[in-house]
Amino acid sequence: MAEVNLKKIVAEKAVDEYVKDGMNVGLGTGSTAYYAILRIAEKVKEGYDLTCVATSVQSEELAKENGIKVVSLSDVDHLDVTIDGADEVDDDMQLIKGLGGALLREKIVAASSVREVIIVDSSKKVDILGVKTHLPVEVLRFGHEKTRIMLEKQGCKATLRMDGDTPFITDGGNYIYDCKFDAISSPFFLESRIDVIPGVVENGLFLNVATTVLIASGDGHVERIGE
Ligand code: 5RP
Numbered sequence: 001m002a003e004v005n006l007k008k009i010v011a012e013k014a015v016d017e018y019v020k021d022g023m024n025v026g027l028g029t030g031s032t033a034y035y036a037i038l039r040i041a042e043k044v045k046e047g048y049d050l051t052c053v054a055t056s057v058q059s060e061e062l063a064k065e066n067g068i069k070v071v072s073l074s075d076v077d078h079l080d081v082t083i084d085g086a087d088e089v090d091d092d093m094q095l096i097k098g099l100g101g102a103l104l105r106e107k108i109v110a111a112s113s114v115r116e117v118i119i120v121d122s123s124k125k126v127d128i129l130g131v132k133t134h135l136p137v138e139v140l141r142f143g144h145e146k147t148r149i150m151l152e153k154q155g156c157k158a159t160l161r162m163d164g165d166t167p168f169i170t171d172g173g174n175y176i177y178d179c180k181f182d183a184i185s186s187p188f189f190l191e192s193r194i195d196v197i198p199g200v201v202e203n204g205l206f207l208n209v210a211t212t213v214l215i216a217s218g219d220g221h222v223e224r225i226g227e
Contacts, residue, residue, distance in 0.1 A: 004218070004219070004220045005035075006121040006122075006216035006217070006218075006220065007031060007032040007034075007035055007119075007121060007216070008035040009216050009220050009222065010032065010119045010120065010121065010214050010215070010216035010222055011032055011033070011034075011035035011036040011039060011083070011119050012035065012036075012039045013214060013216075013222050014036060014083045014117050014119045014214055015036050015039040015040055015043065015083060016039070018081045018083065018115060018117050018212075019040060019043060019048070019050070019081060019083070020048075020080075021043075021047075021048045021049060021050075022048075022049055022050075023050055023051075023080040023081060024050075024051045024052070024053070024076045024077075024078065024079045024080050025040060025050050025051070025052045025053075025079060025080065025081055025082070025083070026052070026053050026054075026055065026079045026081065026082025026083070026084070026109045026110070026112075026113050027040070027052050027053065027054045027055060027059045027060075027063055027068075027070075027082075027083070028055055028059065028082065028083055028084025028085055028106065028119075029054075029055045029056040029058060029059045029084070029085070029100050029101075029102035029105075029106060030084075030085040030099075030100040030102075031085070032085035032119050032120065032121075033055075033059065033083065033084055033085050033119070034062065036083045036119060037059060037062050037063050037066065037068070038062075038066060040052065040063070040068060041063070041066035041067055041068055044066075044067055044068055044069075045067065050068065050069065051069055051071055051075075051076060052068050052069060052070050052071070053070065053071060053072070053073045053075075053076060053079060053109055053112075054070050054105075055082075055084065055102050055105045055106045055109050056100070056101075056102040056105060056106075056171055057171050058102075059102075073108065073109060073112060076112075078112055078113070078114060079109065079112050079113040079114065080113070080114055080115065081113060081114065081115040081116075081117060082109055082110055082113040082115070082116050082117070083117045083119060084097070084106055084110070084116070084117075084118060084119070085097075085100075085118070085119055085120060086118045086120050086124055086206070086210075086213075087099045087124060087133050087204070088124055088125075088126045088129055088130070088131075088132055088133055089118065089120055089124050089125055089126070089210075089213050089215070089225075090125075090126055090127065090128065090129055091127070091225070093118070093208075093210040093211075093213050093225055093226055094129060094187055094205070094206070094207050094208070094210075095118060095129075095205070095206040095207075095209065095210060096129055096130065096133060096135055096136075096204050096205060096206070097136075097204050097206050098135075098136030098138070098176070098204035099133065099136060101136070101161070101168060101170055101171075101176060102170075102171065103136055103138060103202055103203075103204045104138050104170060104171075104172050104174070104201060104202040105171060105172070106206075107202055107206065107209070110206065110209050111209075114211075115211045115212065115227075116209050116210050116211050116212070117210075117211065117212045117213075117214065118210045118212065118213045118214070119214050119216075120213065120214070120215055120216070121215070121216045121217070122215055122216065122217040122218070124215070125215060128183045128184065128185060129183070129184040129187055129205070130180075130181040130182070130183050130184035131182075131183050134156075134159075134178040134179055134180040134181075135156070135178070135179045135180075135181065135184065135203065135204050135205065136161070136176050136177070136178055136179070136203075136204040137151060137158070137176065137177045137178075137179055137194060137200060137202075137203045137204065138170055138172065138174045138175070138176050138200075138201040138202045138203075139151075139174060139175050139176070139177055139199050139200055139201060140174055140175075140199045140201060141167075141173075141174060141175055142199070143198075143199055144160070144175050144177075144199065146199065147177070147197060147198070147199035147200060148160070148177055150197045150198075150199075151177055151179055151194065151197060151200075152179075154179075154181075154190060154193050154194060155181060155182075156179035156180055156181045157179070157180045158177040158178070158179045158180075159177065159178050159179075159180070160175060160176075160177055161175070161176040161177070161178055172201065174201050184205075187205050187207055188207055190205065191203060191205045191207060210226065211226050211227055212224065212225070212226040212227055213225040213226055
């Protein structure tokens, strides 16, 4: 039997349900958002008039190669919907994002979106954030070693993300520290502590950002949290 591609199933369901002709649409980043972008391209070929904003250079290139009109966020008043992946999702639709390195633009785009539809497979579901993955934090390159010390004072082990032998550089020209906590039991408190550290540009906690989470599991069934 052919293997079920949960990322493709959940991405296509999100596009089919939430993207309508004439909309302004935010394009997520990552291997699940990839399938959403390809489905959006199919809608454009069917005749949908969509104006899209990408959350990364990678997604912008994929979209343009597939005939999608991509504009800058400044060119639209708002986005009707953004469809994006996540690295962890809890029952209250709180998220960790940024393993793909696009958290800064993803958060800015999400803040301009009426709907933020998150698409994941069931491996991303957790009871408490931080148990499975680390929290990515984007920081300025200037003085980043000092920023790391202040991040670790919040109770984590912070590791500079690498791209081979050199630090990974985000689309915004910054570094990322991957911060491993045992568990993040008070995410709002932690976010407030991280955000005041000088040098921190953005953190990967996406709290009260998602309006819908679609979760695909083993047999291809898609569970919905939210509207
Ligand atoms: C990129 C992200 C991605 O949405 C997240 O990493 C999920 O990616 P994938 O669908 O490949 O598991 O936040 O910055």
